[in-house]
Amino acid sequence: MASAGLSEVLECSICLNVYTDPVTLSCGHNFCRRCISEALDTQEKSGGYSCPGCRAKFRNRPALQRNTTLHSIVENFLPMKPDLQYTGVSSSLCKEHLRVHNKAPEHVLCAPTTSIKSRKCSIHNRILEFYCTEDSTCVCVYCLIGKHTGHKKETLDTASEKKKKKLSTHLQKLMTRVGETEKSIQSLLNSRREAQEKADGETERVAALFRNLRRRLDDLETKIMSDITNQAGKKFQFYDKNVQQLEMKKEELSRKMRHIEELCNMTDPLTVLQEPDTGDLCNTDEGDNEARDRHDGGDRDVAGISHTLYTGLADIMYWVTGGIYIPPADIILDVNTASNYLHISADRKTASQKDHPNNSEKHSEQPKNHPGTLEKSRTWGGFQYRPQVLSTQFFKTGEHYWEVDVGGSQDWKVGLCYPSMNRKGWSPSVIGYNNKSWCLERKENQYSLLHNGSDIQLPGNDLILKIRIHVDYEAGKISFYNLSDPIRHLHTFTATFIEPLHAAFYVGEGCVKIAGKLRMKINRLVHTCNAKG
Structure with a gap:
């Protein structure tokens, strides 16, 4: 309440702000020196002067006496730094009033506002002229001697x-x-x-x-x-x-x-x-x-059609697939290539001698041929004198491997050969004894690797019951592994293959069996869609 009363005492009735250099007229009213001087200047043309507060008349221009007491009160109750001195009135003015304020260099004009209330203190209803840095708010001069006394202040511009x-x-x-x-x-x-x-x-x-x-x-x-x-x-x-x-x-x-x-x-x-x-x-x-x-060639016709179908599908898979493993498939024996002296099991995965105890057929001096007479076997590509058989599958690209159980025989040869290998006669038709076949052999408890009649005997007397054959057609490699524990690499033949390769089996006694699935990996990259038509 004291602050509100003091604000009324220290308020100039002309500028409505705190006195600046307060002066007194003879009638006793106080004004800012600049405010009353400007007011008397405007009355000079009228031929008379009057007090803006009480309208008292003066014949001559009244003298302006400094109000020392009021000046002291202003300075004591409103201490300010030099750079924070009051710089004039902030207000939206008409053209006439704007002219007056433009003459005062200490007045700072701002853009007019549609709401003058937003530029006044909500408590004292005075123009906001300072910024309290401690409370981060804009304040008027009365706020500085009230709630914000002693706070750090800045001008609004600063x-x-x-x-x-x-x-x-x-x-x-x-x-x-x-x-x-x-x-x-x-x-x-x-x-x-x-x-x-x-x-x-x-x-x-x-x-x-x-x-x-x-x-x-x-x-x-x-x-x-x-x-x-x-x-x-x-x-x-x-x-x-x-x-x-x-x-x-x-x-x-x-x-x-x-x-x-x-x-x-x-x-x-x-x-x-x-x-x-x-x-x-x-x-x-x-x-x-x-x-x-007279004979019915139906079996041979079906075999030929099946071969064409298999070859065609293999070519399509070769064209489509590259760099991935094809799902496992069965590798089976081709009965049309089997010798008269071999028995091929119903699942076409086991080859055995006719007199082997696993056979359902009894041994005879003239064993029954597969699937007909010896003459037909020759016509169909069967081995004439040697107990051998080839696989139906052939390999002309990619990597392939399969496993063979040889534990049921003590006289066997297992490997690969070209389909053009001689199948008639004696020595030239044995796998490993010509330049069109490669094999691993067991004979008289000795293991050897054969190609073109040359043999490489394996050292040691380790028993081989199961082997793995791996062929990499593009690399020209045929590898043999002993699948005993641990798995051991036996030998790798190297060659440049010029024909497809068939798995080949020789059974001198007992039986050999294809174990597991044929695994294939095609190395050739997948052709683009437009490749090869």
Whole structure:
């Protein structure tokens, strides 16, 4: 309350601010020296002077006496630093008042505001002129002698400049962060565009891959269907020809039968006896020979079609797959290459001698051939004299390995060979004894590695019960491993392969068995969609 009363006493009625250099008129009213001087200046033209407070008249311009007491009160109750001196009135002015304030160099003009209330102290209703740094708030002159007495103060301009510097620093940091954010956004947009381009490219690549895959499968299907049709046509021609011949034979036999019946029904013995010898009439040897010559080539046809299908699918997998392992598959024995002296199990994974106790067939001096006579075996590519058999699979690219259980035999050879290896005769048709085959051999308890008739004997007498064969076609390597504990590398042949390779097996006694699955790894990189058509 004392602060409010003091503010009224120290208030100039003209500028409504705390007195600056207060002076007194003869009527007793006090004003700022500058305020009353300017007021008297405006009255000079009217020919008379009056007090702005009580309207007392003065004939002459009144003298301005300094109010020492009021001046002392202002200085004692409102101490300020030189740089914080009151600099004038802040207000929105009309043109006439603006002219007056422009003459005062200590007055600071600011932009007009639509709400003058926002520029006044909410407590004292005075213009905000200072900034309290301790409470971070704008204050009026009465606040400085009240609640904020003794606090550090700054002019609004000074405080504003300091805050602007801080804001400028924050602005710079924000601009830097905005720039970094824009770079991050651009980087993400670039990554997204690259991902989209990659996805589009991958989509097109896969689509082209499947188009080519479907075309290759369609071509393979067309070829196999054509082969089936051609083979069926040849069969039908064979059957039709034989049926026609047999029909003619049947007619000839029927004619002979009728003639014989006529002879049998004759009562004249002279006529019967004068008839030529009837032995020729009953001769059927020719028909028997023809019947033996007739055969059904269905098994061979199916084998050929299966081979074409397998080869075609393998070529497609070779084209599609690269650098990954193909799911394991069975490696099986080709009965059409088996010798007459071998028995092939129903699952086509075990080869054994005919007299081996595991065989269901009994041994005989002339064992039954697979699947027909010895002559047919020669026609179909079977081994003539040696107890050998090849796999149906062949390898013309990539890496492959499989395992063979040889514990059931003491006389065996296991390895690989070209399909063109001689299968007739004696020594040239044994795997390892020609330049088209490579093998590991056990004979008379001695292990050797054979190629082109040259052998490399393995040192030591370690028993080998199970072996692994590994072929790397492109690298030209065939490796043998003993799968005993620990696994031991036995030998690696090196060569430049010029034909596909088949797994080859020789069984001198007992049996050998393919163990596990065939594992394959194709080294060749996947061709692009447009490669190879």
